[in-house]
Amino acid sequence: MSGLRWRLDPGVRDRLLSIGFPLALIALWELAVRLQWLDERFFPAPSAVAVALWELTAKGDLLGKLWLLPGLIAAGDWSGIRKVFAEGHLWVSLFRIFSGFLVGVVPGIILGVIMGMNRTIRVALDPVVSAIYVLPKIAILPLVMLVFGIGEMSKVVIVAIASFFLVLINTTVGVRDIEPIFLEAGRNYGANHRQMFRHIIIPAALPIIFSGLRLSLGTSLIVIIAAEFVAANYGLGYLIWFSWQTLLTENMFAGLVVIMILGALFTSGLQALERRFMPWQREELPASVDGVDVRGTGAKC
Amino acid sequence: MAVKIEAQNLTKVYPSRNGPVIALSDFSLKVEDGEFVCIVGPSGCGKSTFLRILGGLVTPSSGRVELIPRDLRVPLQNIVFQEYAIFPWKTVLDNVAFGLEMRGVSRAKRHKTAREWIKKVGLAKFADAYPHQLSGGMKQRVSIARAFANDPEILLMDEPLGALDAQTRVVLQGELVRLWEASRKTVVYITHSIEESVLLGDRIVLMTAHPGTYKTEYAVPFARPRSFELTGAPEFARLSYAIWQELEVEVRRTMEQQS
Numbered sequence: 290m291s292g293l294r295w296r297l298d299p300g301v302r303d304r305l306l307s308i309g310f311p312l313a314l315i316a317l318w319e320l321a322v323r324l325q326w327l328d329e330r331f332f333p334a335p336s337a338v339a340v341a342l343w344e345l346t347a348k349g350d351l352l353g354k355l356w357l358l359p360g361l362i363a364a365g366d367w368s369g370i371r372k373v374f375a376e377g378h379l380w381v382s383l384f385r386i387f388s389g390f391l392v393g394v395v396p397g398i399i400l401g402v403i404m405g406m407n408r409t410i411r412v413a414l415d416p417v418v419s420a421i422y423v424l425p426k427i428a429i430l431p432l433v434m435l436v437f438g439i440g441e442m443s444k445v446v447i448v449a450i451a452s453f454f455l456v457l458i459n460t461t462v463g464v465r466d467i468e469p470i471f472l473e474a475g476r477n478y479g480a481n482h483r484q485m486f487r488h489i490i491i492p493a494a495l496p497i498i499f500s501g502l503r504l505s506l507g508t509s510l511i512v513i514i515a516a517e518f519v520a521a522n523y524g525l526g527y528l529i530w531f532s533w534q535t536l537l538t539e540n541m542f543a544g545l546v547v548i549m550i551l552g553a554l555f556t557s558g559l560q561a562l563e564r565r566f567m568p569w570q571r572e573e574l575p576a577s578v579d580g581v582d583v584r585g586t587g588a589k590c
Numbered sequence: 591m592a593v594k595i596e597a598q599n600l601t602k603v604y605p606s607r608n609g610p611v612i613a614l615s616d617f618s619l620k621v622e623d624g625e626f627v628c629i630v631g632p633s634g635c636g637k638s639t640f641l642r643i644l645g646g647l648v649t650p651s652s653g654r655v656e657l658i659p660r661d662l663r664v665p666l667q668n669i670v671f672q673e674y675a676i677f678p679w680k681t682v683l684d685n686v687a688f689g690l691e692m693r694g695v696s697r698a699k700r701h702k703t704a705r706e707w708i709k710k711v712g713l714a715k716f717a718d719a720y721p722h723q724l725s726g727g728m729k730q731r732v733s734i735a736r737a738f739a740n741d742p743e744i745l746l747m748d749e750p751l752g753a754l755d756a757q758t759r760v761v762l763q764g765e766l767v768r769l770w771e772a773s774r775k776t777v778v779y780i781t782h783s784i785e786e787s788v789l790l791g792d793r794i795v796l797m798t799a800h801p802g803t804y805k806t807e808y809a810v811p812f813a814r815p816r817s818f819e820l821t822g823a824p825e826f827a828r829l830s831y832a833i834w835q836e837l838e839v840e841v842r843r844t845m846e847q848q849s
Contacts, residue, residue: 468674473669474675477645478689479665492680569680
């Protein structure tokens with residue numbers, strides 16, 4: 290009987306564990322609530338959270354009143370279509386995250402490359418960047434709201450600021466740490482400025498630029514939820530905050546579940562982008578060692 | 591024969607925290623068109639600095655250097671770097687075609703040329719592989735093919751086989767001799783290895799310990815084509831030993847400087 294556990298293929302065993310253990314935890318949680326070991330006012334049962342999630346979707350809180358779309362599209366009512374999405378907490382948060390992210394990341398990469406390449410600019414900007422970098426971005430939300438008002442603009446701006454500095458610092462480091470021999474090889478083979486950027490500087494710094502993107506997407510999620518706690522009428526952060534104020538804990542947990550799913554999707558989306566843009570980093574066995582094919586033997590990893 | 595490279599009184603001084611460091615001191619050398627010159631010297635003697643001056647990557651503090659072009663349609667010089675200088679983000683094919691791409695050669699044409707050179711260095715099966723899938727010896731072949739595919743008049747080789755294990759090194763020395771004898775380009779070859787310089791070179795220039803400068807030189811009398819077989823000949827051993835006796839003084843001086 291005990292032999293069975295060890296005869297399982299290690300891959301299968303890992304998969305069973307990684308799916309089975311969380312499922313067991315959820316079941317335990319459900320049981321604990323049913324047996325009233327846990328207070329369901331604070332920790333609603335997973336089944337109650339699932340029902341809340343379904344109701345939030347069905348009533349149009351989470352994704353907007355999607356069932357109105359066919360009629361609105363047929364009528365060509367664009368402002369009506371926009372309103373459907375503007376009333377879905379998920380879409381509102383996603384829009385804020387992605388527009389802020391884009392607005393922050395593009396100039397962050399550009400300035401990062403410039404700071405990485407140009408010593409004068411780097412020395413001048415470094416203290417300013419480092420000083421702002423250590424500031425928790427949510428701390429400047431009041432200032433941002435003062436300048437940009439309490440509407441959408443201030444949320445996009447706070448996300449943009451948070452992602453800008455993370456990507457900027459990572460890109461600068463990535464460009465500075467390029468092996469000098471790659472730059473020498475580029476110069477010796479006659480690359481002009483544009484070619485140096487496209488063929489050497491950008492690809493060489495790309496792995497670290499991507500880790501900056503990963504960090505700033507995660508930070509964007511944190512910043513937007515926090516901003517929506519205090520200053521919004523829509524968005525996942527608002528959903529959680531409102532549910533707390535009205536003691537609808539199931540809805541609060543439903544919001545948390547949606548955020549977890551978002552986080553996971555962001556991570557796997559970025560991984561897919563990394564594979565697409567950095568095919569040379571793909572984990573593979575070496576095709577051969579000096580002409581001897583070792584593929585599949587697992588030799589010399 | 592025509593002079594291809596003329597370096598006169600080259601000196602390179604680098605600033606450092608502990609005052610200026612002389613990397614190369616009053617070094618002069620003439621290389622003829624089609625000649626294979628090896629430069630041998632102890633570590634830190636400035637031989638790499640000299641090569642980088644020739645390659646246009648370092649400007650000399652004083653002195654004059656001239657590389658004389660014959661045909662303006664091909665590049666004047668390219669460096670064969672050590673294996674870790676090939677680009678990890680490019681496939682073997684794009685690495686070898688790199689120089690041609692920088693010169694604006696069309697995709698079809700540069701890939702055709704690159705494939706020919708990839709075949710010549712025995713990597714035909716790996717044209718689409720990325721460097722991390724290759725062994726050290728294979729990467730070094732890519733680095734060599736990258737320079738040959740660009741077809742420069744002068745090849746500058748910076749200890750190209752220095753990072754390889756002894757056996758791979760012997761194989762690649764043989765391949766290098768074969769490729770060079772087919773092209774007869776002007777070569778300046780930096781190496782630590784006396785045997786390698788005697789096997790490959792027409793002429794061997796010895797440099798002194800730091801601050802490095804010209805010490806002496808040897809003509810290598812052996813007929814071409816050459817192969818590894820030559821290393822078994824008594825004349826080969828005699829010449830290698832004679833060079834070592836001169837070099838040993840400099841190597842010991844370098845070790846004393848470092849201790």
